[in-house]
Amino acid sequence: MSQYIDQLLVKEWLHQKLDQKSISERLSAMDFDTETIAAYVAAYGKLKQERKQTMGFVVTAAGALLGFISCVLSLTNPFPALYDFILFGVTSFAILLIIAGMYLIFE
8 A cells, every 4th residue: 555655754853853652643644544654664774775875975974085185195205204104094984984884884
């Protein structure tokens, strides 16, 4: 049985940062049946996971870009006084960003 899920309502809950229990309570107060409530809760969880994965891709891409810049700066060495900072500091931060992004993607 196909059910219509109001995506605007689900996005509003996401912006309000509601948990699944409060969503179920709100829907039961609006006299929805259990199948519809389960469908709304599933749609909410799916949208929440998609947002988290999108943020993970953005963080991973930022880390990859920063790592590439760090690599180019380390190879060309335009600022000899900052070589150690670029090689160890910026590269380490880029790796941490990539790992954090991958955590958000695969969690």
